[in-house]
Amino acid sequence: MALILDGRKVARAVRDDVRALAQAYKDRKGRPAGLAIAQVGEAVASDVYTRALLRAAESVGVRASVVTLPEDIDDEGLRAAIETLNADDETQGILMQLPLPPQLSPRTVAEAIDPHKDVDGASLRSAGNLFLRFPSFVPSTCAAVVELLDRYDIPLAGKRVVIVGASNVVGKPLAFLTLSRDATVTICHVYTRDLAAWTRQADILIVAVGKPGLIAAEMACPGAVVVDVGINVQADGNIVGDVDYPAVAQVAGAITPVPGGVGPLTNLMLLKQTLLGRQLWSTE
Ligand code: NAD
Numbered sequence: 380m381a382l383i384l385d386g387r388k389v390a391r392a393v394r395d396d397v398r399a400l401a402q403a404y405k406d407r408k409g410r411p412a413g414l415a416i417a418q419v420g421e422a423v424a425s426d427v428y429t430r431a432l433l434r435a436a437e438s439v440g441v442r443a444s445v446v447t448l449p450e451d452i453d454d455e456g457l458r459a460a461i462e463t464l465n466a467d468d469e470t471q472g473i474l475m476q477l478p479l480p481p482q483l484s485p486r487t488v489a490e491a492i493d494p495h496k497d498v499d500g501a502s503l504r505s506a507g508n509l510f511l512r513f514p515s516f517v518p519s520t521c522a523a524v525v526e527l528l529d530r531y532d533i534p535l536a537g538k539r540v541v542i543v544g545a546s547n548v549v550g551k552p553l554a555f556l557t558l559s560r561d562a563t564v565t566i567c568h569v570y571t572r573d574l575a576a577w578t579r580q581a582d583i584l585i586v587a588v589g590k591p592g593l594i595a596a597e598m599a600c601p602g603a604v605v606v607d608v609g610i611n612v613q614a615d616g617n618i619v620g621d622v623d624y625p626a627v628a629q630v631a632g633a634i635t636p637v638p639g640g641v642g643p644l645t646n647l648m649l650l651k652q653t654l655l656g657r658q659l660w661s662t663e
Contacts, residue, residue: 381631382531384606386523389530390643394439397647400654401440413469414443414498414653417460418476419483420450425476432474435646441653442469450480454487465493472498472653477548485547498652500552509555516652521553523644524585524606525560531633533583533604535560541577543567543594543621544587549608553585574598586621596626605634608641 404412414436416429429445436443448460464473473496475488494504500517508515528535540557544550545568558564567577575598578584586594587608599605609621620637628634635641 381605381628382633383628384527384531384604384633384635384640386527386635386640386643389527390647392530393526393644393647393651397651397654398439400651404654405440410469411440411442412471412654413467414441414472414474414650415446415464415467415470416443416474416476417446417448417464419448419452419457419480421447423476424478429476432646432649436650439647439650441650451482453482454484457483457487458491461488461491465491465496470496472496472649474499474649475501495656498649500652506547506552509552509559512559516656517556518548518552519645519649519652520549520587520608520641521556522648522652523641524553524608525556526644526648527606527635527641528583528604533633535562535583538562538582539565539580540583540585541565541567541581542585542587543571543574543578544589544608546587549587553587557583557585588621590621591619592621592623594622594627596623596630599627599630601630602632603630605631606641607635607637609637610642 401412416432418425418429433443464470473492479485488501489503492502494502497505497516499519505516509517535557540562542550542554545566550566554564554566565577567574571577578594578598579600581600581603583604584599585606585608589609589611591611605622605627607620607622611619613619618638624636
């Protein structure tokens with residue numbers, strides 16, 4: 380059986396570190412660090428994530444607040460709202476909850492968020508920094524994956540990393556982050572032919588697609604490290620990842636469960652970036 384990469388256990392240690400950083404920030408500045416969570420509309424799909432993030436912020440001593448923008452806001456209104464947060468001295472980090480409603484352009488967020496407050500790596504500047512191997516904020520899910528590997532002393536340098544999923548929030552930035560750690564990286568996506576031929580080559584297989592059971596046992600190389608980023612809510616309310624966990628755990632060397640793998644670390648990494656700034660992901 381594979382070693383279980385226990386995100387909940389790692390999260391307890393990370394939470395202690397983040398709490399200490401939050402206290403140090405408070406001692407230095409005389410007030411807690413502030414995180415603004417912007418979301419469009421009241422009842423949005425991201426609401427459950429927002430509530431979990433508020434709890435995580437409270438548990439470490441970061442002052443998080445939700446800025447709810449009108450459902451029918453246009454790009455100009457969104458840009459103005461973000462600029463208000465950019466100018467607010469009590470806001471150290473800005474998170475824009477996704478997905479955005481169809482009338483809004485993702486470009487507005489990428490252009491408007493102050494790069495110094497872009498704690499989820501959503502801005503053009505962060506993307507450019509990551510691409511160029513400059514210190515950078517990165518999307519918190521990607522930070523969580525690397526943190527989990529680091530805490531289990533799983534090295535990336537020289538390893539064959541195969542990432543399934545090429546989104547702007549997970550797959551693509553994770554490819555650059557692991558490349559910056561000197562891995563040999565392959566990105567697969569919905570148009571990749573013979574996915575198994577690629578995934579079987581991975582020393583470290585990272586899956587972020589949103590399709591339960593996508594990765595079967597024969598698609599993993601024996602002994603591989605398998606990181607499942609997928610979150611899929613089933614009809615009975617259960618949450619599963621993209622990997623056929625019981626089967627793949629028989630062949631993998633190490634594997635993340637879902638829930639309890641990458642998920643518990645994601646919000647903590649966002650808070651850590653809020654407190655540390657982008658020097659955290661210095662890739663030089
Ligand atoms: P997305 O829909 O933006 O991107 C999905 C990617 O998967 C695309 O690049 C697409 O080409 C690829 N894909 C789709 N079908 C495929 C197939 N059959 N074979 C290979 N590739 C395929 O999704 P996302 O926002 O990147 O999220 C991916 C998953 O990760 C979702 O389940 C999401 O809920 C989860 N997620 C988890 C966290 C976390 O903290 N654990 C954070 C963000 C997203």
